Amino acid sequence: MRLNELKAHELLPLIRRHEVTVEEAVTETLDRIAALDGTIQAYITVAREHALQRAKEADARLAKGEPPRPLEGLSIAIKDNICTKGIRTTGASRYLEDFIPPYDATVIERLEDAGAIVVGKTNMDEFAMGSSTENSAMFSTRNPWNLNRVPGGSSGGSAACVIANEAVFALGSDTGGSIRQPASFCGIVGLKPSYGLVSRYGLIGYASSMDQIGPMTRDVRDCALILNVIAGNDPRDSQSYPGELPDYAGCLVPEISGLTIGVPKEFLEEGLSGPVRDAFMKALDRLEELGARVVEVSLPHVRHALAAYYVISSAEAGSNLARLDGVRYGYRAPGQEDSASMMAASRGEGLGPEVKRRIVLGTYVLSAENREKYFNEALRVRSLISRDFQEVFKTCDCLVGPTSPTVAFEAGEKTRDPLEMYLSDVYTVPPNLAGIPGISVPCGFDEEGMPVGLQIMGKQYDEATLLRIAYAFEQATDFHRRRPEVPQKTYQSESAGGERSV
Amino acid sequence: MFEPVIGIEVHTQLKTESKLFCSCSTRFDAAPNRNTCPVCLGLPGALPVLNKKALLFGIKTGLAFNCEIAEFSGFDRKNYFYPDLSKNYQITQDAFPIGTNGHIDVMTDGKTRRIRIKRVHLEEDAGKSVHEGGTITGAAYSLEDYNRAGVPLLEIVSEPDIRSPKEAYEYLLMLRRILLYLEVSDCKMEEGSLRCDVNISIRPEGSDEFGTQVELKNLNSFRAVERSLEYEVERQSQLVASGGEVIRETRHWDEASQVTVSMRRKERAEDYRYFPEPDLAQLNIRRSWVDEIKATLPELPAARRMRFIESYGLPEYDASLLTDTKELADYFEAVVREYGEAKTVSNWIMGELSRLMNATGIGIESVKVRPGDIAAMLKMIDKGTISGKIAKTVFEEMFAEGKSPETIVKEKGLVQITDEEELAKIVDCVIEENREVADQVREGKDKALGFLVGQVMKMTKGRANPQAVNKLLRQRLAN
Numbered sequence: 004m005r006l007n008e009l010k011a012h013e014l015l016p017l018i019r020r021h022e023v024t025v026e027e028a029v030t031e032t033l034d035r036i037a038a039l040d041g042t043i044q045a046y047i048t049v050a051r052e053h054a055l056q057r058a059k060e061a062d063a064r065l066a067k068g069e070p071p072r073p074l075e076g077l078s079i080a081i082k083d084n085i086c087t088k089g090i091r092t093t094g095a096s097r098y099l100e101d102f103i104p105p106y107d108a109t110v111i112e113r114l115e116d117a118g119a120i121v122v123g124k125t126n127m128d129e130f131a132m133g134s135s136t137e138n139s140a141m142f143s144t145r146n147p148w149n150l151n152r153v154p155g156g157s158s159g160g161s162a163a164c165v166i167a168n169e170a171v172f173a174l175g176s177d178t179g180g181s182i183r184q185p186a187s188f189c190g191i192v193g194l195k196p197s198y199g200l201v202s203r204y205g206l207i208g209y210a211s212s213m214d215q216i217g218p219m220t221r222d223v224r225d226c227a228l229i230l231n232v233i234a235g236n237d238p239r240d241s242q243s244y245p246g247e248l249p250d251y252a253g254c255l256v257p258e259i260s261g262l263t264i265g266v267p268k269e270f271l272e273e274g275l276s277g278p279v280r281d282a283f284m285k286a287l288d289r290l291e292e293l294g295a296r297v298v299e300v301s302l303p304h305v306r307h308a309l310a311a312y313y314v315i316s317s318a319e320a321g322s323n324l325a326r327l328d329g330v331r332y333g334y335r336a337p338g339q340e341d342s343a344s345m346m347a348a349s350r351g352e353g354l355g356p357e358v359k360r361r362i363v364l365g366t367y368v369l370s371a372e373n374r375e376k377y378f379n380e381a382l383r384v385r386s387l388i389s390r391d392f393q394e395v396f397k398t399c400d401c402l403v404g405p406t407s408p409t410v411a412f413e414a415g416e417k418t419r420d421p422l423e424m425y426l427s428d429v430y431t432v433p434p435n436l437a438g439i440p441g442i443s444v445p446c447g448f449d450e451e452g453m454p455v456g457l458q459i460m461g462k463q464y465d466e467a468t469l470l471r472i473a474y475a476f477e478q479a480t481d482f483h484r485r486r487p488e489v490p491q492k493t494y495q496s497e498s499a500g501g502e503r504s505v
Numbered sequence: 506m507f508e509p510v511i512g513i514e515v516h517t518q519l520k521t522e523s524k525l526f527c528s529c530s531t532r533f534d535a536a537p538n539r540n541t542c543p544v545c546l547g548l549p550g551a552l553p554v555l556n557k558k559a560l561l562f563g564i565k566t567g568l569a570f571n572c573e574i575a576e577f578s579g580f581d582r583k584n585y586f587y588p589d590l591s592k593n594y595q596i597t598q599d600a601f602p603i604g605t606n607g608h609i610d611v612m613t614d615g616k617t618r619r620i621r622i623k624r625v626h627l628e629e630d631a632g633k634s635v636h637e638g639g640t641i642t643g644a645a646y647s648l649e650d651y652n653r654a655g656v657p658l659l660e661i662v663s664e665p666d667i668r669s670p671k672e673a674y675e676y677l678l679m680l681r682r683i684l685l686y687l688e689v690s691d692c693k694m695e696e697g698s699l700r701c702d703v704n705i706s707i708r709p710e711g712s713d714e715f716g717t718q719v720e721l722k723n724l725n726s727f728r729a730v731e732r733s734l735e736y737e738v739e740r741q742s743q744l745v746a747s748g749g750e751v752i753r754e755t756r757h758w759d760e761a762s763q764v765t766v767s768m769r770r771k772e773r774a775e776d777y778r779y780f781p782e783p784d785l786a787q788l789n790i791r792r793s794w795v796d797e798i799k800a801t802l803p804e805l806p807a808a809r810r811m812r813f814i815e816s817y818g819l820p821e822y823d824a825s826l827l828t829d830t831k832e833l834a835d836y837f838e839a840v841v842r843e844y845g846e847a848k849t850v851s852n853w854i855m856g857e858l859s860r861l862m863n864a865t866g867i868g869i870e871s872v873k874v875r876p877g878d879i880a881a882m883l884k885m886i887d888k889g890t891i892s893g894k895i896a897k898t899v900f901e902e903m904f905a906e907g908k909s910p911e912t913i914v915k916e917k918g919l920v921q922i923t924d925e926e927e928l929a930k931i932v933d934c935v936i937e938e939n940r941e942v943a944d945q946v947r948e949g950k951d952k953a954l955g956f957l958v959g960q961v962m963k964m965t966k967g968r969a970n971p972q973a974v975n976k977l978l979r980q981r982l983a984n
């Protein structure tokens with residue numbers, strides 16, 4: 004087995020015991036990117052020099068006898084909407100194509116302090132708006148299981164690079180399913196933490212009341228390791244959770260007998276594809292075999308979740324993205340006569356069509372004449388959905404359902420119909436509205452070999468139980484051990500390559 | 506006859522060390538864009554964190570304006586595009602302001618009226634645009650300075666309860682006085698740390714309907730507010746009296762020609778698409794904290810004025826002037842603590858001290874005379890060590906040099922001559938030199954006596970005790 008194929012918890016002991024140097028491990032990952040990413044196109048920016056420099060520094064520390072840090076020497080890929088000091092951060096937008104942040108997001112500081120090494124920035128739908136990574140202004144990312152299919156989105160680059168062994172793990176962001184849906188499409192583990200568990204400082208805001216950064220990993224143990232490092236109160240994020248947190252890796256016991264697992268019947272209605280339903284039903288059987296009690300529950304208001312989500316997220320997004328005006332940083336349209344035209348043209352030329360669609364939608368639903376009918380109504384729906392969850396969590400330890408109604412779809416299949424694309428998030432949106440955690444773990448494959456994800460939803464800030472159930476399920480199955488065979492193509496430096504180094 | 510209906514919105518910068526949502530300094534004199542960071546520049550991913558001191562100042566002010574302090578408060582986004590607004594939205598308080606339903610009492614021409622305060626809320630200031638080449642439309646290019654972006658502002662909105670331009674002026678004076686007493690703002694209009702927008706309409710006297718509102722801008726002093734309102738009352742009254750109609754618009758006060766000029770029509774309110782700021786948590790303002798703040802509020806101008814009248818027996822006029830600023834009132838009380846006789850202290854502060862302050866342009870906070878020194882000087886007069894007249898000379902020296910009265914009297918030899926023998930010699934000498942005048946005195950001409958007293962004072966350079974001189978002259982020139 005090659006070093007880049009190891010999971011975090013497999014690679015860490017080798018580095019700790021000095022059997023492998025950090026430089027060797029990081030180089031393996033960088034070589035894998037060079038060999039494969041011309042095909043997968045998961046990265047917008049590969050920070051090769053930066054990563055090698057950090058690797059040498061880490062080895063020097065270890066050689067001096069300094070104790071290894073919790074994530075010492077692990078190569079991480081960062082979704083390109085998370086600010087990295089000195090490494091350009093584009094949000095997959097033309098507008099920020101040359102933007103190099105002068106500061107690190109809190110999660111980057113924490114990961115680097117723990118010894119992790121950023122190897123690059125991953126592709127995504129522009130400003131996290133989309134479900135296929137086809138809305139990237141740079142290029143589309145391919146699904147390593149089938150190059151004609153999408154990797155999901157918006158954290159498609161992060162999901163693809165993790166399953167293709169182009170990073171040990173990755174960070175994504177999830178506002179309505181952007182971690183869980185691509186995790187499901189690519190057959191990895193993706194966690195959207197409770198709102199406020201992980202600091203948003205440095206995450207380019209999409210819908211601030213729902214955005215969360217989370218780990219995308221090859222198994223549940225890695226997920227817990229990463230969460231241990233990135234979770235926790237941050238005074239720079241006012242919405243950050245101030246409570247004490249457990250050791251998530253320490254909570255991983257494969258024992259769930261006696262737990263009550265709810266299945267919301269609304270998640271199994273029309274729109275759910277046959278293969279996903281089959282895999283999900285088998286997963287339920289497996290959970291019962293493990294001793295859990297599976298019961299049907301109802302979340303009566305979730306059928307309005309998608310509508311409420313698009314109203315609230317677009318309203319917040321329109322306001323969050325207003326700062327992209329050509330005045331202080333980013334793209335500035337040339338040849339304009341006055342500041343108002345310059346601002347309008349910079350936005351017109353710098354932002355992509357899906358982003359504009361949502362800005363227009365957001366402006367519309369907040370306008371004086373529509374606000375009550377749309378925005379305030381969506382807020383009411385949101386609190387009803389939260390109450391639905393609170394109600395079922397009185398009797399259930401967690402809820403399960405499919406992560407997405409379908410497996411990864413063909414590239415180009417849904418780009419012409421935004422509504423069709425939005426339906427891809429129908430099961431992942433409710434946890435964001437309610438602020439509760441959700442995780443997607445592999446739970447099967449369809450006949451064509453495409454992975455299916457199981458979504459587990461937990462009580463707010465009870466990631467420990469969520470991870471334990473996910474771990475028990477994973478240990479009882481072997482879907483997480485499969486890897487796609489990706490045809491290797493040499494890295495074309497004149498295509499994306501030149502653009503991708505820093 | 507028409508009656509004006511006036512409402513005033515005041516924006517005042519809070520005197521915090523750092524900005525409302527980041528730790529940048531609020532100093533306004535730094536090089537352009539020096540006091541900025543990812544938060545106040547609106548960089549992607551940067552998040553606001555509320556400055557607790559600003560919240561404290563907001564609550565303090567709300568309490569001083571007799572407002573109800575909200576238990577649940579929070580921030581909203583006001584969305585509009587402008588280059589000096591770094592995020593293209595302003596973080597402000599729309600739905601849940603810190604304070605509501607307050608009031609202050611304002612005295613105009615001896616009559617006190619209660620002006621209701623609609624709301625007090627926190628918000629962030631914008632940056633500044635500099636248009637190179639003059640006007641905004643004719644400029645070759647514009648520069649943006651974000652040092653001011655994110656500086657905390659407090660907005661204080663009155664109900665339309667003000668009924669005359671003079672009352673508007675007095676309202677603003679009282680508002681500023683309170684803010685200065687609270688030490689939450691510098692209230693310097695010339696530096697832009699206090700700004701006001703005024704709404705005015707007119708209606709027939711006795712009516713309780715509201716007329717069409719006109720908003721006045723570019724008001725750079727409280728006098729400008731008063732004058733522009735006087736002009737506007739006149740303009741609107743004439744317009745309506747002659748059958749015309751007031752248009753809803755914004756008018757610009759032209760200081761040079763002392764008129765208001767139409768800027769733009771306001772056919773409908775702008776749509777700022779307010780919504781709750783999702784980057785900030787809701788504020789739960791604990792009652793115990795509010796009570797704590799209430800307990801530490803300083804004595805406010807109206808209460809202090811009342812106390813000066815009641816416990817020092819000062820006339821209302823004195824009490825008003827002495828409580829105009831906290832510093833002056835503090836100074837007065839410091840002198841009274843040492844000297845005791847309040848009216849005498851008041852006379853000296855409002856007389857000599859004010860005269861010298863006005864003449865030199867020095868404010869009470871930089872006056873060199875220590876309160877204890879005024880008290881010492883007043884005691885010297887009482888003891889007869891110096892005369893009241895000499896005291897004025899001594900006081901001028903104290904004001905200029907900051908020395909104690911004892912030192913000045915000693916250095917300049919200004920001790921009053923009270924020794925009878927020494928005075929008698931001088932008096933005899935003066936009688937000898939002015940025999941004719943002395944004879945006139947003997948004949949009963951009092952005017953002549955005054956001349957002789959003057960001569961004695963002249964010889965002693967004012968150090969003779971005038972009463973003693975008078976007595977001696979009368980004894981010697983008695984028939």
Ligand SMILES: [Zn+2]
Nearest residue numbers: 527529542545
């Ligand atoms: Zn700042």
